[in-house]
Amino acid sequence: MKKIAILLALSMMLAGCTELEDLVDTLDETYTTQDLDGIYHGSMLAMRVSMNADDTYDIYLLEMGDCLDSASEAQSEVDEMNAMSNNDDTNGEESSTTYVVIDDVCIAEEGLLVNEDGTTFTSELDSSSAIPTLTVVISEAYSEFECDDGDTIDGDWVGDGDDDCAGGEDEVAGAEDDVTTENVVVATAYLAADGYGVIGMTNDGIEDEILCMVLSPTGVSDLIMEAMMLLEDAEENGVEIDLEDESTIPEDVALLFAVHELAYSLSPASSIAVGCEDTTFLYSSVLFYIWASSLAEPVDDGGFMLYGFDVIDASSETPTSTAGEDLVYVTMNQGDDLNWAEIIVQLSVNGGAFIECTQPGQSADTSCHVTGNGDTYWGVGEEVTISEGSNDLCSGPCDVQIKILNAVDNKLIYESTTVYVE
Secondary structure, eight states, rough: EEEEEEEHHHHHHTTTTTHHHHHHTTTTTOOOOGGGEEBBBBBEEEEEEEEETTTTEEEEEEEEEEEEEEEHHHHHHHHHHHHEEHHHHHHHOOOEEEEEEETTTTTEEEEOOOOTTTEEEEEEOOOOOSSOEEEEEEEEEEEEETTSSSOEEGGGGTTSOOOOTTGGGGGGGGGGGGGEEEEEEEEEEEEEESOOOOEEETTTEEEEEEEEEEEEOOOOOOHHHHHHHHHHHHHHTTTOOOOOTTGSSOOHHHHTHHHHHHHHHSSSSSHSSTOTTTOOOHIIIIIHHHHHHHHHHOTOOOOBBBBEEEEEEESSSOOOOOOSSEEEEEEEESSOOEEGEEEEEEEETTTOEEOOOBTTOOOOOEEEEEEEESSSEEOOTTTEEEEEOSSSOOOSEEEEEEEETTTTTTTTTOOOOEEEEO
């Protein structure tokens, strides 16, 4: 891959690429641990390191949201979202959710990386090489209980008053003693003082399946948008593009990332990331972004648009057999406004078939129901509530999954992971 990156870079240099000339000028730069301070931009996630003078540090995770047309628009949107987040807090305490502007025009949700709620992290600073590095390992606690028939259930379901095992053995006295808990690594980040890095994320807790996202010292949002336009043009002109085959990506798209490709290949981050050694900047920035975000066509003009949502438990207490209870909150964190008349929201409970929910402004029926803020659009930062209709859908703790579809052609816009409602 390094040979390909260098060839691409040389082709750009022949065309007079000033970015490449700047990169060459900094190859012999001396780095210190203090150079780890700053934002490491990714296609979907970013990380921020705040270094102290004594080489202690704080680490923040940033979930990327929408990018607007100007810095003033982005700042105005962030101010509004932070005010909304604080107003939504019901405990009288300051909200832990903070929205920030990065890359001048992009919005991200930032949170300090701390040990809480079954999530732990460790970090190690290595200053022994010419380019210091920081390795961050994030783990989550998984608990499970094995039923007599060999099925396994979530450990939190044991002793909750409901028979989740076929024989009810999860509710007998002492069943909690058979719950096993294991800490599983869900992500490892490798950050280098030259500004490059990579996050290796396990696929649904399967440690030998790693998804790799490259990080860079500057945002790549503009490059991604330009790449999307070039990919659209290529497809309209009959070019067949296989997202699993990087060689099918048009040369003009690859050239957009050539300087980053070369810089990343020379960074220690590209070689120390276990499981991500063969990851290229192009694949991570464009192809992985498309795949992991569930590329969807917007309702209005049929072009490329990526949507992102957060889905969290909305129940204030364990759901009962009473109908009409709130199940989940869904917040759009990326994408253009969606017209409620042109989308379909579906709900699945405990792995069952997806059912269509009634929309804001409609009367709730027997299925699920969506409650919005009273207007006709769903925009970035807006939280909606999905609740039961007149039929009880979730008695006791349950697993909930959400789908959002384009009502025009039934194409998938978003599909959530399973959310545990308790």
